[in-house]
Amino acid sequence: MLPQTPEEIEQIKKWDKTLIWHPFTQMKEYEQEDAPVIAAGEGCYLIDIQGRRYLDGVSSLWANLHGHRVPALDEAIREQLKYIAHSTLLGIGNVPSVRLAARLIEMAPPGLTRVFYSDNGSTGVEIALKIAFQYWQNLGKNTKKRFLSFYNAYHGDTLGAVGAGGIDLFHRIYGPLVVPSLKVPSAYCYRCPYGQDPRSCSQDCFSAVERIIKEKHEELAAVIIEPLVQAAAGMILWPRGFLSHLENLCRRYSVLLIADEVATGFGRTGKMFACQHEEVTPDLMVLAKGITGGYLPLAATLVKEEIYQAFYADYKENKTFYHGHTYTGNPLACAVALANLQLLEENRVLEKLGPKMELLSYLLQEIQKEEHVGEVRQAGFMVGIELVKDKDTKEPYPWEQRLGHKVILKAREKGVIIRPLGDVVVLMPPLVITEQELIFLCQAVKESIQEVTSRWS
Numbered sequence: 001m002l003p004q005t006p007e008e009i010e011q012i013k014k015w016d017k018t019l020i021w022h023p024f025t026q027m028k029e030y031e032q033e034d035a036p037v038i039a040a041g042e043g044c045y046l047i048d049i050q051g052r053r054y055l056d057g058v059s060s061l062w063a064n065l066h067g068h069r070v071p072a073l074d075e076a077i078r079e080q081l082k083y084i085a086h087s088t089l090l091g092i093g094n095v096p097s098v099r100l101a102a103r104l105i106e107m108a109p110p111g112l113t114r115v116f117y118s119d120n121g122s123t124g125v126e127i128a129l130k131i132a133f134q135y136w137q138n139l140g141k142n143t144k145k146r147f148l149s150f151y152n153a154y155h156g157d158t159l160g161a162v163g164a165g166g167i168d169l170f171h172r173i174y175g176p177l178v179v180p181s182l183k184v185p186s187a188y189c190y191r192c193p194y195g196q197d198p199r200s201c202s203q204d205c206f207s208a209v210e211r212i213i214k215e216k217h218e219e220l221a222a223v224i225i226e227p228l229v230q231a232a233a234g235m236i237l238w239p240r241g242f243l244s245h246l247e248n249l250c251r252r253y254s255v256l257l258i259a260d261e262v263a264t265g266f267g268r269t270g271k272m273f274a275c276q277h278e279e280v281t282p283d284l285m286v287l288a289k290g291i292t293g294g295y296l297p298l299a300a301t302l303v304k305e306e307i308y309q310a311f312y313a314d315y316k317e318n319k320t321f322y323h324g325h326t327y328t329g330n331p332l333a334c335a336v337a338l339a340n341l342q343l344l345e346e347n348r349v350l351e352k353l354g355p356k357m358e359l360l361s362y363l364l365q366e367i368q369k370e371e372h373v374g375e376v377r378q379a380g381f382m383v384g385i386e387l388v389k390d391k392d393t394k395e396p397y398p399w400e401q402r403l404g405h406k407v408i409l410k411a412r413e414k415g416v417i418i419r420p421l422g423d424v425v426v427l428m429p430p431l432v433i434t435e436q437e438l439i440f441l442c443q444a445v446k447e448s449i450q451e452v453t454s455r456w457s
């Protein structure tokens, strides 16, 4: 039941601040803010306990695809509840997880044949890393124990994923706790780590990754990459061809390729999976977030057959993958994931995305003209708007000014919920957002940027 009286509403708001430790949030700051407490959803809107409506501009953390309270998805959960909410996959099966695995394999890049479930993107990554590591051990290639990843990478918050992460603000403090990966600069073209101009560059990022793989391949178990977009770093786009270049290098030097499609999967970039833009089949592919349409926690790590076969042996050979979570393959989550995939297909959601992506590009061009917008980056429905103090010199704002945060608070006043990554304002609306809603979203963001930057520059 929703809180009804002003007293109940106040109580909930107070407990939200005093009992809950919010993720990625400085609570001292949160206490001072009048953050909405969401009570309901409708289509692309979130509704707080005071009845205020907000456009869900980041798909409830990059997960929602079809909006909120979608009858077919609600019904899939109710239907599954008639049978069972949860049973384990450790040593026994359950119906929805089997059906979903068949569907995922059908949709995935060809060659991925087996599905290992978990609950969220981080655990999906953790599983990919552990499988890649053990794969080489099982084959008796004991030198291949390290991972290669990229600066600016984000693969989740569990310790294995943090070891592969490359965002100082999030990851540096845990350095002593993790096994660090080898790291190579990513292609942040706006601030090229090689000091090049993207219009005339000699693609040093391509040669840098080639050099390190050539030199270290005997130590390397796998390379992990967010295909097409380094999302949490601020929607940094890889240059075209980088992913297939990496795939070629991995093949040439016998290094596994892990594609972390947690953020990019299920249509976010305009294709079902980002790897499909360059016809790449990774050895392992991690899916989460949009897999359930943003309804329930679920992740899947897909692997190629030859990887699976390296674990397939008599028990006494000790090649079993000893990993699993209590809710691995949860039937309710798998049931809603299946309904989500069916809806993507039946409603031709990706086909309808084309004109909306074009409209979004057009609206973003207007935002790009703003005095303090350094760069706007877009891959389909994933957008990063980088704010700078000085557009000519690309000088950032002092980080403690928290311009990105100020912009999202302003946008909230205008009825839009978004979340920044530092001074990059992120937009990632549900795929079913209407053209009118997209216009409203971009207008609110543009005005918020104008109002905040004119005050703080």
Ligand SMILES: Cc1ncc(COP(=O)(O)O)c(C=O)c1O
Residues within 6 Å of the ligand: 120, 121, 122, 123, 125, 154, 155, 156, 157, 226, 231, 232, 260, 261, 262, 263, 264, 288, 289
């Ligand atoms: C590329 C990528 N990998 C992994 C994760 C971690 O996913 P989760 O938050 O579900 O653990 C994220 C989350 O944003 C992500 O963007």
